[in-house]
Amino acid sequence: MSAIVAEGLAKHFNPDIKAVDGIALDVPEGQIFGFLGANGSGKTTTVRMLTTLLRPTAGRAEVSGLDVTRHAGAVRSRIGVALQEAGLDDIQTGRELLTLSARLYRVAHAEIHDRVDQLLRIVDLEDAADRRLKTYSGGMQRRLDLAAALVHRPSVVFLDEPTTGLDPISRDAIWRYVGELNRSEGVTFFLTTQYLEEADRLCHDVAIMDTGRIVAQGSPEELKASIGTDVVSLRIDGGADELARAEQAVRRFEGIEDVRVVDDAVICYVREGSSAIARLVLLLDDASLRAKEVTLSRPTLDDVFLKKTGHHLEAEDGNPPGDAAGRPGRGRRP
Amino acid sequence: MTRALADTYYLTLRALRETMRQPALEIGNVFIPIFFFAVTVGAIGSSAARAFGVDNYTGFQMPIAVLQGVAGAAGVAGIGTVTDIERGYFDKLLLTPAPRLSLAMGRLAADGVRICLLSAFILVIGLLFGSGLESGPFGAVVLVAMSGSFGLAYSGIGMALALKTGSAQAAQLGFLIFFPLLFLSPAFAPKEFFAPWLEFLATINPVTYIVEGMRSLVLEGWDAAALGKAFASIVAMGAFTMTLVLLGLRSRTA
Numbered sequence: 001m002s003a004i005v006a007e008g009l010a011k012h013f014n015p016d017i018k019a020v021d022g023i024a025l026d027v028p029e030g031q032i033f034g035f036l037g038a039n040g041s042g043k044t045t046t047v048r049m050l051t052t053l054l055r056p057t058a059g060r061a062e063v064s065g066l067d068v069t070r071h072a073g074a075v076r077s078r079i080g081v082a083l084q085e086a087g088l089d090d091i092q093t094g095r096e097l098l099t100l101s102a103r104l105y106r107v108a109h110a111e112i113h114d115r116v117d118q119l120l121r122i123v124d125l126e127d128a129a130d131r132r133l134k135t136y137s138g139g140m141q142r143r144l145d146l147a148a149a150l151v152h153r154p155s156v157v158f159l160d161e162p163t164t165g166l167d168p169i170s171r172d173a174i175w176r177y178v179g180e181l182n183r184s185e186g187v188t189f190f191l192t193t194q195y196l197e198e199a200d201r202l203c204h205d206v207a208i209m210d211t212g213r214i215v216a217q218g219s220p221e222e223l224k225a226s227i228g229t230d231v232v233s234l235r236i237d238g239g240a241d242e243l244a245r246a247e248q249a250v251r252r253f254e255g256i257e258d259v260r261v262v263d264d265a266v267i268c269y270v271r272e273g274s275s276a277i278a279r280l281v282l283l284l285d286d287a288s289l290r291a292k293e294v295t296l297s298r299p300t301l302d303d304v305f306l307k308k309t310g311h312h313l314e315a316e317d318g319n320p321p322g323d324a325a326g327r328p329g330r331g332r333r334p
Numbered sequence: 335m336t337r338a339l340a341d342t343y344y345l346t347l348r349a350l351r352e353t354m355r356q357p358a359l360e361i362g363n364v365f366i367p368i369f370f371f372a373v374t375v376g377a378i379g380s381s382a383a384r385a386f387g388v389d390n391y392t393g394f395q396m397p398i399a400v401l402q403g404v405a406g407a408a409g410v411a412g413i414g415t416v417t418d419i420e421r422g423y424f425d426k427l428l429l430t431p432a433p434r435l436s437l438a439m440g441r442l443a444a445d446g447v448r449i450c451l452l453s454a455f456i457l458v459i460g461l462l463f464g465s466g467l468e469s470g471p472f473g474a475v476v477l478v479a480m481s482g483s484f485g486l487a488y489s490g491i492g493m494a495l496a497l498k499t500g501s502a503q504a505a506q507l508g509f510l511i512f513f514p515l516l517f518l519s520p521a522f523a524p525k526e527f528f529a530p531w532l533e534f535l536a537t538i539n540p541v542t543y544i545v546e547g548m549r550s551l552v553l554e555g556w557d558a559a560a561l562g563k564a565f566a567s568i569v570a571m572g573a574f575t576m577t578l579v580l581l582g583l584r585s586r587t588a
Contacts, residue, residue: 052429053425076431081426089348090421091351096351100344
């Protein structure tokens with residue numbers, strides 16, 4: 001059964017701004033689904049429509065089999081949501097906030113105390129439970145926000161950029177909780193993230209969003225396989241002219257599938273990249289150009305993203321969309 | 335209905351806890367009306383009493399001090415809501431199954447409770463100044479209930495502006511609107527002494543009837559007509575401001 005379904009879902013803020021432009025989604029129960037996209041691509045607007053915070057302009061969506069517009073109240077009872085910024089009340093303590101959430105989500109009165117203790121334990125906040133939230137670090141607030149989203153044992157959880165801006169340890173902790181809950185309780189997660197290697201590692205399926213539309217959807221392996229080639233990155237010594245000439249030069253290579261110019265690099269999608277490298281460098285040499293760095297790799301989600309959207313995904317915290325330690329996934333970035 | 339009341343109760347407790355943790359914010363609401371009350375009675379009390387034929391000008395002014403306290407305290411719900419919106423916590427509340435109106439009523443009811451406590455305190459100060467209270471202890475209860483329910487209804491203006499705009503400056507407009515309403519009521523002199531145009535404005539001003547209702551409890555005892563008009567004004571104002579609040583809530587999820 002599907003946990004989330006959308007058909008022709010759209011949100012237009014005025015006739016000219018199509019934040020979400022008719023997307024289709026089908027997320028089976030028990031999946032971790034990654035929703036990838038740059039700032040302004042429409043990810044957050046989609047999440048806000050699916051979680052009943054925004055009315056769609058057109059189309060329809062169901063969560064847990066319930067229409068998000070006609071049965072908004074019932075949808076809210078079944079979902080947990082942690083939005084992009086941990087929206088917490090810093091006058092309250094962590095325990096008070098979770099207790100209030102439990103009450104508003106109709107958790108049985110007799111169960112609230114134990115449930116709050118359990119969640120505080122799960123997110124490692126037992127020692128800070130009775131401190132006011134204004135004393136919490138960003139990572140602690142995100143963990144508490146996640147706990148608040150889980151307080152009523154929702155069957156579907158939406159996490160909008162749950163790890164952006166967090167240190168690697170806090171990020172790892174958030175992903176560990178997500179993975180455990182998905183495995184142990186079958187909770188469906190719909191998450192947006194800018195960390196593509198994390199999405200690759202954790203998500204069963206992902207969708208790539210660009211300018212309000214879904215441009216690719218499938219499992220990370222399927223999407224990477226869809227590129228079907230190796231990726232050779234040639235960082236060119238020189239400026240825009242040299243890059244343009246380098247692009248023309250490598251296009252003469254007979255095994256080339258596609259070429260992109262990104263920053264100071266020419267990205268070549270080729271079959272059998274290991275044997276293509278020497279030929280590509282020779283073609284540059286023939287054009288009196290020099291590659292200051294050459295990298296060969298199998299396709300990553302970043303390559304899929306680049307190929308589908310024409311640009312890299314830049315993380316909001318200023319880091320490239322690398323792994324959990326904030327390292328670039330590839331050596332070709334400036 | 336039961337769930338809506340329960341959710342309103344939980345959110346009221348949360349708003350009151352917030353107040354208890356920031357007691358300094360209440361100092362102005364207590365000090366300013368008492369200061370103006372003392373200065374007004376001290377400066378013009380005896381001459382105003384003779385000029386207007388009012389035997390007890392201290393009692394005449396005491397409801398004005400209470401209403402000034404109400405005006406100051408009634409802005410807290412709106413400001414608190416703006417803070418929740420800015421922090422993103424209001425979205426978290428919108429995501430719960432709690433009825434939308436409960437999200438607003440929790441803070442408004444907390445304003446009502448705070449205003450009752452504040453009014454009781456100002457009333458005690460007024461009694462110490464010698465205002466008297468012809469309606470007795472039960473009249474004190476009615477006066478406090480009247481100020482609390484008026485405060486709750488009046489807080490709706492700041493709440494509606496907060497919900498519609500998400501702006502603290504806009505939410506504070508509710509406080510600023512109150513002073514023209516107070517000065518266009520028989521706050522300092524009986525209506526009979528007003529110029530005709532001012533008397534007309536006072537007649538259509540709902541605050542006039544609340545002032546006269548409270549004043550009747552202090553100066554006359556039990557005047558059913560004055561109390562009826564006062565509570566009718568509060569109900570009418572409440573119906574108007576709650577409609578604005580509902581529209582504001584709707585705009586939050588457009």
